[in-house]
Amino acid sequence: MEIQFRLNGKQVTKEVAADAILLNVLRDLGCTSVKCGCETTNCGLCTVWVDEKPRLSCSILAASMAGHSVTTLEGVQEEAAEFGRFLAEEGAEQCGFCAPGFIMSVLAMVRELDNPTLEEMKEYLAGNLCRCTGYMGQLRAIRKYMKAKQLPICNNIEEDGNAYVKKEGGPV
Amino acid sequence: MRYVNQAVPKLDAQALVTGQAVYTDDIAPDDCLIVKVLRSPHAHALIRDVQLSRAKAVPGIEAVFTYKDCPDKRFTLAGQTYPEPSPYDRLILDQRVRFVGDPVAIVAGQTEEAVQKALKLIKVQYEVLEPVLDFHKAKDNPVLIHPEENWESLAPVGADNQRNLCAHEECYEGNVEQVLAECAYVVDETYHTKANQQAMMETFRAYSYKDAYGRLNIVSATQVPFHVRRIMATALNIPKSRVRVIKPRIGGGFGAKQTAVMEMYPAFVTWMTGKPAKMVFTREESMIASSPRHEMEVRVRIGADEDGRIRAMDVYTLSNTGAYGEHGPTTVGLSGHKSIPLYGKTDAFRFVYDVVYTNVMSAGAYRGYGATQGIFAVESAVTELAEKMGVDPVVLREKNLVKEGQVMPAYYGETAQSCALDRCLERAKEMIGWEEKYPARDMGNGKVRGIGVGMAMQGSGIAACDTASVALKVNDDGFYSLMIGATDMGTGCDTVLAQMAAECLECGIDEIVVHGVDTDVSPYDCGSYASSTTYVTGMAVVKTCETLREKLLERGAAYLGCDPEDAEFDGEKVTNLKNGESISRAEIGNRVMCNNGDALSASEAFSSPVSPPPFMVGIAEVEVDKLTGAVELIDYAAVVDCGTPINPNLARVQTEGGIAQGIGMALYEDIVYNDKGKNYSNSFMQYKIPSRLDVGTIRVDFESSYEPTGPFGAKSIGEIVINTPAPAIANAVSNAVGVRIRELPITAEKVYWGMQEKK
Numbered sequence: 001m002e003i004q005f006r007l008n009g010k011q012v013t014k015e016v017a018a019d020a021i022l023l024n025v026l027r028d029l030g031c032t033s034v035k036c037g038c039e040t041t042n043c044g045l046c047t048v049w050v051d052e053k054p055r056l057s058c059s060i061l062a063a064s065m066a067g068h069s070v071t072t073l074e075g076v077q078e079e080a081a082e083f084g085r086f087l088a089e090e091g092a093e094q095c096g097f098c099a100p101g102f103i104m105s106v107l108a109m110v111r112e113l114d115n116p117t118l119e120e121m122k123e124y125l126a127g128n129l130c131r132c133t134g135y136m137g138q139l140r141a142i143r144k145y146m147k148a149k150q151l152p153i154c155n156n157i158e159e160d161g162n163a164y165v166k167k168e169g170g171p172v
Numbered sequence: 173m174r175y176v177n178q179a180v181p182k183l184d185a186q187a188l189v190t191g192q193a194v195y196t197d198d199i200a201p202d203d204c205l206i207v208k209v210l211r212s213p214h215a216h217a218l219i220r221d222v223q224l225s226r227a228k229a230v231p232g233i234e235a236v237f238t239y240k241d242c243p244d245k246r247f248t249l250a251g252q253t254y255p256e257p258s259p260y261d262r263l264i265l266d267q268r269v270r271f272v273g274d275p276v277a278i279v280a281g282q283t284e285e286a287v288q289k290a291l292k293l294i295k296v297q298y299e300v301l302e303p304v305l306d307f308h309k310a311k312d313n314p315v316l317i318h319p320e321e322n323w324e325s326l327a328p329v330g331a332d333n334q335r336n337l338c339a340h341e342e343c344y345e346g347n348v349e350q351v352l353a354e355c356a357y358v359v360d361e362t363y364h365t366k367a368n369q370q371a372m373m374e375t376f377r378a379y380s381y382k383d384a385y386g387r388l389n390i391v392s393a394t395q396v397p398f399h400v401r402r403i404m405a406t407a408l409n410i411p412k413s414r415v416r417v418i419k420p421r422i423g424g425g426f427g428a429k430q431t432a433v434m435e436m437y438p439a440f441v442t443w444m445t446g447k448p449a450k451m452v453f454t455r456e457e458s459m460i461a462s463s464p465r466h467e468m469e470v471r472v473r474i475g476a477d478e479d480g481r482i483r484a485m486d487v488y489t490l491s492n493t494g495a496y497g498e499h500g501p502t503t504v505g506l507s508g509h510k511s512i513p514l515y516g517k518t519d520a521f522r523f524v525y526d527v528v529y530t531n532v533m534s535a536g537a538y539r540g541y542g543a544t545q546g547i548f549a550v551e552s553a554v555t556e557l558a559e560k561m562g563v564d565p566v567v568l569r570e571k572n573l574v575k576e577g578q579v580m581p582a583y584y585g586e587t588a589q590s591c592a593l594d595r596c597l598e599r600a601k602e603m604i605g606w607e608e609k610y611p612a613r614d615m616g617n618g619k620v621r622g623i624g625v626g627m628a629m630q631g632s633g634i635a636a637c638d639t640a641s642v643a644l645k646v647n648d649d650g651f652y653s654l655m656i657g658a659t660d661m662g663t664g665c666d667t668v669l670a671q672m673a674a675e676c677l678e679c680g681i682d683e684i685v686v687h688g689v690d691t692d693v694s695p696y697d698c699g700s701y702a703s704s705t706t707y708v709t710g711m712a713v714v715k716t717c718e719t720l721r722e723k724l725l726e727r728g729a730a731y732l733g734c735d736p737e738d739a740e741f742d743g744e745k746v747t748n749l750k751n752g753e754s755i756s757r758a759e760i761g762n763r764v765m766c767n768n769g770d771a772l773s774a775s776e777a778f779s780s781p782v783s784p785p786p787f788m789v790g791i792a793e794v795e796v797d798k799l800t801g802a803v804e805l806i807d808y809a810a811v812v813d814c815g816t817p818i819n820p821n822l823a824r825v826q827t828e829g830g831i832a833q834g835i836g837m838a839l840y841e842d843i844v845y846n847d848k849g850k851n852y853s854n855s856f857m858q859y860k861i862p863s864r865l866d867v868g869t870i871r872v873d874f875e876s877s878y879e880p881t882g883p884f885g886a887k888s889i890g891e892i893v894i895n896t897p898a899p900a901i902a903n904a905v906s907n908a909v910g911v912r913i914r915e916l917p918i919t920a921e922k923v924y925w926g927m928q929e930k931k
Contacts, residue, residue, distance in 0.1 A: 032191070032193040032197075032198040033190075033191025033192075033193075034191075035195075035373075035374075035423075037373045037374075037375075037455065038455045038855065038856045039454055039455050039456070039855070040455070040855045040856055040857050042855070042856035042857060043373065043856060045373060072191075073190065073191035074191065077190055080189055080190045080191065081186065081189065081190050083189070084185065084186065084188075084189025084190060085181075085185075085189075087185075087189055088181040088182060088185035088186070088189060089179075089181055089821075090821060090825065091179065091181070091182065091664065091819070091821035091822040091824065091825045092825055093182065093185050093188050093189050094424075094662045094663070094664070094825060094829070095188075095372070095373065095374070095421075095422060095423045095424040095661060095662020095663075096184075096185075096187075096188025096189065096421065096423070096662060097195065097372075097373040097374045097423030097424060097662070098373045098423075099188055099189050099191065100191040103189065103191075122864050122865055123865065125864060126863045126864055126865050127863075128864075129373070129856070129861060129863060130373070130864075131370075131371055131372055131373055131424055131426070131829070131833065131861065132373075132424055132662055132825070132829045133825050133828060133829045133832075134825070134827075134828035134829040134830070134831055134832030134833075134867060134870050135828075135832065135864040135867060136825075136828045136869075136870050136872075137821075137824070137825045137828060138864075139864075162824060162871065162872065163869045163870060163871045164869075165807075165869045
């Protein structure tokens with residue numbers, strides 16, 4: 001069937017099979033930042049925005065996107081590069097294979113969460129797996145990025161060496 | 173220093189964080205045939221008949237191959253230096269299938285749908301055989317997994333296919349039985365570590381095509397491009413000159429991609445059809461037919477005298493290599509050789525092992541490579557010894573740990589020329605607050621927090637084996653090309669090696685272009701494994717830079733018309749010290765491109781007679797629920813001695829990542845088979861890897877020694893970092909609730925039943 005939707009701000013028309021998965025259709029359309037890591041909705045690598053909300057493109061039928069707006073990392077290059085610099089400053093992009101999905105989630109998180117606590121941030125990003133970094137460097141990058149952008153973070157987090165820990169007795 | 177020991181961001185960072193098309197599947201041509209394999213539903217069977225006609229009739233199917241089409245010449249997929257210690261026990265396709273998932277047929281077609289359809293239409297008649305699924309019963313079992321006559325072991329590793337034996341060895345120093353008999357305290361326990369998946373985010377994948385010369389080109393997510401070239405030539409029975417292997421960016425490896433798990437399928441299709449072909453493993457395939465950690469059972473006997481001196485250690489390891497012997501004979505060695513030497517005052521040691529074939533998927537290389545398994549056992553046993561003696565396990569370690577300058581008999585007699593293990597322990601104790609928190613604190617809410625310690629060592633490359641060469645040339649305007657055969661799999665070795673080169677050449681890092689890896693172009697490097705790259709390839713960089721500096725000096729002096737003895741190269745220019753005249757590197761670079769008969773380039777190789785161990789201490793704080801036995805990781809303090817950290821940020825992230833993987837191994841990860849040999853752990857739903865909610869807080873610090881044989885004093889970092897969580901967490905759980913878990917993973921169920929037994 002033929003569907004029309006907005007992809008990274010541009011109207012596209014695409015012939016898709018009824019059982020075509022959005023992830024594969026996006027890669028066919030040249031958005032190769034979108035990666036498949038698991039096929040079982042566990043890893044978060046294929047995260048894109050549908051109408052500005054982060055969604056797993058491996059679990060969406062492409063046909064259902066008719067009339068919707070889809071954003072991949074290709075559509076937010078400037079923001080990705082800006083946050084990516086903080087990630088690279090920590091050495092926390094590592095193999096980079098999970099980076100596109102992770103960055104889509106981070107950019108959505110800073111837009112959605114106001115004054116988040118450490119736990120809220122971890123929970124928001126829990127669906128984005130990474131096997132290289134152990135997550136600590138990603139968190140350092142997020143903190144520094146949010147500080148630089150003057151985005152408020154709940155003050156129950158304190159720095160201990162190179163890790164961030166919840167302040168004893170602080171609000172959860 | 174300007175670049176070494178500096179947190180330089182990775183040179184490829186910008187491409188990775190903006191999602192550029194740099195990985196294998198992103199750059200594969202659109203016209204590749206899609207390749208998939210039909211997999212055996214039986215753990216052990218002989219193929220009696222295969223009906224292909226209906227599969228071949230599916231529109232869009234290009235070719236279907238069975239064992240009858242493949243060369244009957246055995247090889248190993250282990251990415252190791254030739255002649256490989258791993259036995260030659262494989263064919264591309266074999267009449268005998270040896271695990272659930274072993275390939276039976278290769279199907280290539282124009283679309284994924286056509287290939288999927290064809291796979292379903294292949295009819296196979298199996299003669300189902302009895303499988304060997306219990307690795308305790310594999311040795312000398314009447315059921316043979318490799319009875320074939322052309323099975324071959326190229327190296328003297330004690331292998332015997334008529335006994336299901338992949339390797340066997342015994343080594344010792346002193347009389348361990350006698351010393352143990354003299355000891356006041358002896359612990360004799362057996363520990364069991366399970367098979368684990370590396371679970372790198374990018375699954376196995378490769379594509380292949382023929383070039384203008386009719387040669388087979390393979391683009392692969394591999395850690396070992398040169399080994400893949402050799403293995404593919406052997407597998408296809410074609411000259412090595414007919415194969416070229418290219419490594420693009422890789423989405424993680426952790427050792428998984430030190431085995432050529434699947435390159436042969438698309439390569440065979442391309443070789444037979446002449447057409448480009450691509451294979452991308454699904455996550456399920458990466459879980460059921462890959463190269464996980466060897467399951468090992470390790471018996472440790474350890475004895476100490478009244479004063480707490482550890483006098484003897486006796487280690488026996490039984491390792492399960494699965495259906496094929498990839499890395500079987502070598503991983504097992506580390507379970508003793510990189511655990512026993514942590515203790516420097518023993519009078520005697522003995523280390524014996526057996527590696528057996530069974531009918532589960534072949535094991536392979538996984539970060540830590542046997543050391544992880546052995547260290548879990550030895551570090552648990554040492555803590556049990558401390559418990560028996562009624563002393564603080566840290567105090568027992570302080571008394572016995574290996575110190576700088578000591579000879580390590582169980583580590584091939586090497587001397588610890590650089591070792592800050594004592595400082596690592598001191599610092600880790602301080603970071604966690606050992607004195608206040610040991611052994612446990614009842615939180616008053618049904619939960620207890622306990623802390624536990626583990627020490628570790630690894631190596632830096634394989635001594636007198638691993639070989640790395642690099643090439644360096646001067647281009648227009650004097651920029652450098654650094655050609656490497658080492659494989660950056662996300663670790664950042666392209667950047668780390670460029671940092672060393674920039675330091676040696678006294679230039680900006682942006683003046684160095686790093687290229688790797690293309691076996692047609694790159695100088696030989698065995699690849700990135702065995703924690704070799706920073707140490708072995710790093711030394712090759714240092715040597716090459718020295719040679720090129722000499723050449724630059726000579727050339728500059730020639731252009732200045734003076735003797736090189738009277739000139740100096742400062743990285744930017746060559747100066748005639750007698751008259752102050754100088755010529756810039758840029759000008760030299762431009763001038764050598766005209767009327768020149770001597771290339772301004774250098775290439776040197778390096779191999780080390782020793783493999784200096786990095787050392788590490790990890791201390792875990794866990795919270796155990798007294799009602800359910802659930803274990804939560806609260807805090808992890810780790811201190812590493814990797815010599816000089818060339819890039820402190822990358823070293824830190826390696827450490828944090830390795831610890832998180834180790835936490836997964838300790839608490840969740842387990843490849844589970846049913847009684848027919850079917851793998852239940854075939855997805856991220858069934859095989860849980862830690863998310864960011866599962867790893868608590870990981871804190872890392874460095875206590876650096878200076879390794880005299882390494883580049884800028886560096887040793888390795890990549891593997892050692894996975895070794896401490898399993899014993900540290902097991903010891904912490906023991907301190908929290910008095911339950912000693914000797915079989916990983918440490919699940920709530922095991923802890924719960926342990927607590928029940930104590931009642």
